[in-house]
Amino acid sequence: MYEAVRERHSTLRSQDAAVLEDPVGESLRGHHAGLARRLGQAAAYLPEVASFSAPSPAAGSADWSDLARLLGRGAFADMFSRRATPPPDWEPVFIMEGRQMIWPGGRPVQARAAIDTGLVELGAADVPEMLDLVARTQPGPFWSRTHELGTYLGIRTGGRLVAMAGERLRPPGWTEISAVCTAPEARGRGHAARLVSALAARVLARNERPFLHVAETNTAAIALYERLGFESRTQVTFRGFRTP
Ligand SMILES: CC(C)(COP(=O)(O)OP(=O)(O)OC[C@H]1O[C@@H](n2cnc3c(N)ncnc32)[C@H](O)[C@@H]1OP(=O)(O)O)[C@@H](O)C(=O)NCCC(=O)NCCS
Numbered sequence: 370m371y372e373a374v375r376e377r378h379s380t381l382r383s384q385d386a387a388v389l390e391d392p393v394g395e396s397l398r399g400h401h402a403g404l405a406r407r408l409g410q411a412a413a414y415l416p417e418v419a420s421f422s423a424p425s426p427a428a429g430s431a432d433w434s435d436l437a438r439l440l441g442r443g444a445f446a447d448m449f450s451r452r453a454t455p456p457p458d459w460e461p462v463f464i465m466e467g468r469q470m471i472w473p474g475g476r477p478v479q480a481r482a483a484i485d486t487g488l489v490e491l492g493a494a495d496v497p498e499m500l501d502l503v504a505r506t507q508p509g510p511f512w513s514r515t516h517e518l519g520t521y522l523g524i525r526t527g528g529r530l531v532a533m534a535g536e537r538l539r540p541p542g543w544t545e546i547s548a549v550c551t552a553p554e555a556r557g558r559g560h561a562a563r564l565v566s567a568l569a570a571r572v573l574a575r576n577e578r579p580f581l582h583v584a585e586t587n588t589a590a591i592a593l594y595e596r597l598g599f600e601s602r603t604q605v606t607f608r609g610f611r612t613p
Pocket of ligand 1: 509532561562582583587593
């Protein structure tokens with residue numbers, strides 16, 4: 370399946386898709402440099418923003434010790450975005466199979482998504498509600514300052530936040546759509562579809578392309594993204610480690 374998609378996207382200039390091989394490192398060294406901690410070539414997000422970290426692109430042993438020093442002793446390192454394996458004294462914490470999905474080049478999003486007036490932009494004042502919704506729905510990692518990575522949109526019913534989604538990683542030319550979640554009592558009403566479509570419209574409007582990551586077991590979300598037009602690009606292994 371992934372090969373077929375690669376084939377279909379062969380018109381993409383190679384550097385366009387190459388950044389999707391290390392979206393965390395590309396974001397930390399680029400668009401999100403202001404939200405990064407760095408030591409040598411190693412980089413990681415500020416802890417309240419995200420637990421993602423990236424060793425140097427070369428990832429030799431000195432680079433791994435830079436990353437370990439940057440994060441501190443016994444710290445959690447979420448390294449889903451690269452296949453590089455840390456030294457054996459880094460304790461594996463979890464491993465989970467997933468996939469990276471991308472918006473096909475040249476495909477426009479539904480025109481009405483760009484003018485969906487039922488969506489609200491979420492900010493610092495909404496963080497307690499966002500954290501509560503994330504705790505109830507488990508869309509993936511989300512912290513008190515994650516919303517600073519990009520635009521987060523929500524849907525309120527009776528004043529209560531029932532669904533949200535937002536922008537996370539920003540490798541050059543791409544924006545990741547993330548934290549897609551709907552409260553259990555509000556599912557099946559098209560909330561997630563509206564939010565993802567609106568975010569995709571915003572991304573495309575600035576001449577970037579949307580992409581996202583999803584766990585392989587999350588068949589409901591994969592079906593939703595496929596229905597909206599996303600295609601699977603590659604398999605990804607989400608991996609977390611504890612530093613020595
Ligand atoms: C995946 C998720 C975001 C979908 O949210 P949602 O607002 O229900 O999504 P939508 O209503 O836009 O689309 C869901 C689809 O399932 C259908 N559906 C019907 N009943 C449903 C129900 N009780 N629950 C969920 N979906 C239902 C909907 O009709 C829709 O299909 P359609 O587009 O063919 O009509 C939501 O289930 C969720 O929060 N899951 C947990 C967090 C998560 O896994 N997030 C994704 C991380 S990558």
